[in-house]
Amino acid sequence: MTTATKNKKSQKSSVILDYLRPNKGMPSVWCAGCGNGIVMTAIIRAVDNLGLSKDEVVMASGIGCSSRMPMYLDFSALHTTHGRSLAFATGVKFARPELKVIDITGDGDALAIGGNHFIHACRRNIDITAILINNNIYGMTGGQGSPTTPSGAFSTTTPYGNSEKHFDPCSLAKAAGASFVARTTVYHATQMDTIIQKAISHRGFSLVEVISNCHTYYGRLNRMGDAVAMLNDFKNRAVPLAKSKKMTEEEMVGKFAIGVLHQEEKTEFCDVYQSVVDKVKGGK
Amino acid sequence: MADKERVLVMGNQACVLGAIYAGLRFFAGYPITPSTEVAEGCARELPKIGGRFIQMEDEIGSIAAVIGASVSGLKAMTATSGPGYSLMIENLGYAYMTETPLVVINVQRGGPSTGLPTKVSQSDTMQAKWGPHGDYTAITVAPSTIGETVTEVIRAFNLAERFRTPVTVLLDEVLGHSRQIITLPEPGEIEIFDRVKPTCSPEEFEAFAMTPNMVSPMPAYGEGYRYVCTGLTHDTKGFTTNKSEEIAPKMYKLRHKIIDYQDEIHKMRAEKMDDAEVAFISYGSVARAALQATDIVRKAGYKVGALQLQTIWPFPDEKLREMCGKCRAVVVAELNMGQIVHEVRRALPPDIEVHELQRYDGEILTPMQLVNKLEEVL
Numbered sequence: 293m294t295t296a297t298k299n300k301k302s303q304k305s306s307v308i309l310d311y312l313r314p315n316k317g318m319p320s321v322w323c324a325g326c327g328n329g330i331v332m333t334a335i336i337r338a339v340d341n342l343g344l345s346k347d348e349v350v351m352a353s354g355i356g357c358s359s360r361m362p363m364y365l366d367f368s369a370l371h372t373t374h375g376r377s378l379a380f381a382t383g384v385k386f387a388r389p390e391l392k393v394i395d396i397t398g399d400g401d402a403l404a405i406g407g408n409h410f411i412h413a414c415r416r417n418i419d420i421t422a423i424l425i426n427n428n429i430y431g432m433t434g435g436q437g438s439p440t441t442p443s444g445a446f447s448t449t450t451p452y453g454n455s456e457k458h459f460d461p462c463s464l465a466k467a468a469g470a471s472f473v474a475r476t477t478v479y480h481a482t483q484m485d486t487i488i489q490k491a492i493s494h495r496g497f498s499l500v501e502v503i504s505n506c507h508t509y510y511g512r513l514n515r516m517g518d519a520v521a522m523l524n525d526f527k528n529r530a531v532p533l534a535k536s537k538k539m540t541e542e543e544m545v546g547k548f549a550i551g552v553l554h555q556e557e558k559t560e561f562c563d564v565y566q567s568v569v570d571k572v573k574g575g576k
Numbered sequence: 577m578a579d580k581e582r583v584l585v586m587g588n589q590a591c592v593l594g595a596i597y598a599g600l601r602f603f604a605g606y607p608i609t610p611s612t613e614v615a616e617g618c619a620r621e622l623p624k625i626g627g628r629f630i631q632m633e634d635e636i637g638s639i640a641a642v643i644g645a646s647v648s649g650l651k652a653m654t655a656t657s658g659p660g661y662s663l664m665i666e667n668l669g670y671a672y673m674t675e676t677p678l679v680v681i682n683v684q685r686g687g688p689s690t691g692l693p694t695k696v697s698q699s700d701t702m703q704a705k706w707g708p709h710g711d712y713t714a715i716t717v718a719p720s721t722i723g724e725t726v727t728e729v730i731r732a733f734n735l736a737e738r739f740r741t742p743v744t745v746l747l748d749e750v751l752g753h754s755r756q757i758i759t760l761p762e763p764g765e766i767e768i769f770d771r772v773k774p775t776c777s778p779e780e781f782e783a784f785a786m787t788p789n790m791v792s793p794m795p796a797y798g799e800g801y802r803y804v805c806t807g808l809t810h811d812t813k814g815f816t817t818n819k820s821e822e823i824a825p826k827m828y829k830l831r832h833k834i835i836d837y838q839d840e841i842h843k844m845r846a847e848k849m850d851d852a853e854v855a856f857i858s859y860g861s862v863a864r865a866a867l868q869a870t871d872i873v874r875k876a877g878y879k880v881g882a883l884q885l886q887t888i889w890p891f892p893d894e895k896l897r898e899m900c901g902k903c904r905a906v907v908v909a910e911l912n913m914g915q916i917v918h919e920v921r922r923a924l925p926p927d928i929e930v931h932e933l934q935r936y937d938g939e940i941l942t943p944m945q946l947v948n949k950l951e952e953v954l
């Protein structure tokens with residue numbers, strides 16, 4: 293390793309350390325090799341690259357493995373009730389529009405118990421960046437089926453294979469009105485940095501779905517191997533958006549598109565409300 | 577303005593006037609009969625003062641947004657009725673645990689379930705105390721007139737800010753929907769309490785620090801104090817804990833920051849109690865009927881008085897004992913199948929007879945019903 297790359301590397305890890313909450317006992321609750329850690333470092337790099345101050349970031353989350361993230365990062369943390377974090381986050385953002393609100397959620401948190409709050413946050417197009425870490429299972433409670441567990445897949449509550457259909461969070465968010473929708477995986481760490489950065493910069497509701505590995509439960513129950521094997525699987529199944537558009541439906545079976553899937557300019561909720569306030573106050 | 581402002585308003589609108597007087601800047605809610613006029617009033621009035629109104633997707637989201645706004649530094653409120661209050665219970669528990677000041681107005685209707693949307697009831701009295709699971713101490717106030725609705729809502733905000741806790745205001749359908757001409761308090765006439773903010777450096781700051789009065793100073797998000805706010809049981813810094821030596825102090829704080837200072841919270845209106853041998857005990861709109869009934873039987877020469885509980889929770893045991901010291905009997909009147917009467921029985925010495933008068937058919941108790949009940953007692 294040359295001195296130049298060594299320096300760069302140590303610089304990078306000190307950036308990560310700089311954003312970890314002081315006094316917070318490590319290790320985290322996460323299993324070794326869990327994708328949550330990869331997403332956390334991507335968020336740190338995105339916030340750092342954007343030059344945001346720690347004080348202007350509020351990180352909200354619900355309940356689940358991924359939702360523990362705000363505990364570890366040196367931002368204001370709002371660790372809420374199961375599925376409700378986007379409603380709490382809406383209160384924060386609407387009360388203090390100058391703050392950057394990042395919401396960390398999982399597939400069970402956002403799409404099952406929190407489904408109602410999820411679609412309405414999308415519909416309002418409120419300027420919140422939701423990062424949905426999708427591992428296709430409930431990790432914290434020990435491997436139960438979630439709304440993104442694929443049909444036929446195994447979990448502790450689908451011991452004979454899942455009889456249900458699964459949600460595509462990105463299609464759901466777009467249909468519900470989110471103005472920025474992207475998908476990436478924990479294998480594509482560099483892409484994840486860029487996407488999260490774009491999502492935070494985007495004015496309006498942004499959803500970043502990160503396909504992640506729960507090797508402890510989903511991987512084990514579905515014989516997918518360890519964390520590395522699961523990351524390899526993501527690598528093999530992810531198709532860049534442009535390429536996916538040229539592929540037939542048949543060719544896309546078992547695969548998924550990654551990249552910024554949808555972005556549009558749309559008025560943002562807090563901005564519109566502020567113009568109402570200005571009008572009402574001015575008209576007095 | 578020489579004369580005080582006089583306005584004709586319904587109880588639900590009085591909630592809005594009181595809340596704005598107290599400093600309300602954020603309302604999130606969901607339509608529900610018979611409380612909807614509170615939300616409508618906030619939607620109209622808040623933008624005029626630079627405040628914010630949002631109609632959320634349900635009551636769970638409404639109180640969640642209110643908590644988000646409160647931790648961000650705004651005085652925040654929601655309003656609902658029984659079914660919506662039931663939905664709010666989950667995050668109300670979060671607010672107790674995270675010590676987040678906020679006000680919930682519950683304009684009570686008949687229950688259980690969707691019950692009687694347009695009929696009066698006082699059957700959420702115990703729910704206001706024991707709604708969420710777990711141990712905590714609730715503060716609940718209850719006005720009985722439109723004018724008092726303004727002042728009790730102001731008091732609810734002051735208590736929420738003083739004690740860093742949610743406060744429930746119990747109205748009922750009759751109070752929410754009846755109209756009266758009232759006199760508004762002038763600016764500065766009623767003292768407004770704002771939450772105590774930290775003065776230490778962010779490095780020294782502990783979000784849930786034990787202080788002499790057990791209430792921790794509370795910064796707003798974005799003010800440089802970055803901390804963890806979680807519904808999981810936490811230590812003084814806000815970090816989750818499973819250690820019994822950290823769990824017990826947190827639980828102690830939740831309870832004792834309130835009950836050790838309950839004299840500041842108790843409020844009771846006493847009418848003709850000085851020589852009363854028998855007393856009506858009531859709250860909310862029933863208290864008005866009790867006052868009239870008292871006048872009627874006093875004219876007939878009986879020594880009867882009326883006590884109106886303006887603070888419901890924590891229950892004013894001692895104050896009630898004191899007020900009823902000369903009574904041989906009390907009549908507890910409420911619009912439910914008997915809720916506060918059990919508290920009264922618990923609080924009063926056994927030599928005072930406790931009689932109960934209840935109505936749970938969606939109608940109010942009339943003064944004559946109270947008078948008739950007294951005939952049994954006297």
Ligand code: SF4
Nearest residue numbers: 322323326357431506
């Ligand atoms: S249980 Fe699964 S999701 Fe949870 S920390 Fe372990 S690997 Fe990650």
